[in-house]
Amino acid sequence: MKYIILLGDGMADEQLASLGGKTPLQFASTPNMDFVASHGEIGVAETVPAGFPPGSDVANLSVMGYDPRLYYTGRSPLEAVSMGVDLDNDDAAFRCNLVTLSGEERYEGKT
Known part of the structure; x- marks a missing residue:
């Protein structure tokens, strides 16, 4: 089936x-x-183990059969591999978001 x-x-x-x-x-x-x-x-199905951030990176890793408690190292390596970047065991991947500063009120004031 x-x-x-x-x-x-x-x-x-x-x-x-x-x-x-x-x-x-x-x-x-x-x-x-x-x-x-x-x-x-x-x-x-509970795809996010206790103590992990409830994000799609953890959940999708779990759904694909990988135990996040053993294999999750953050979102960066997953995004790098999805773009065809080959990572070796001694490589590090960093994920950054671009931001724009403006005249708006501080983020803390919006919550």
Whole structure:
């Protein structure tokens, strides 16, 4: 038997007033996802071990059969390999986000 695993990574999102208090997924027309859900089997798996950040990097590593407690070293090596970068055992990969400074209020004031 063949299996397809669909991961709704990031689909939860936030409720938006402009969508009547619904999330984008709740608001969207999803006939294909509805079909798959009604004709397939649905289950729940805990893919993020206790003590790990609940991110897609940890969860996807787990879903692919790698125990994050043994193999997770951060998101950087995963992103490097996904771009075709060959990493040796003594290499280090760093991930950086670009930011823009502006006249807006400090981030702490927005939370």
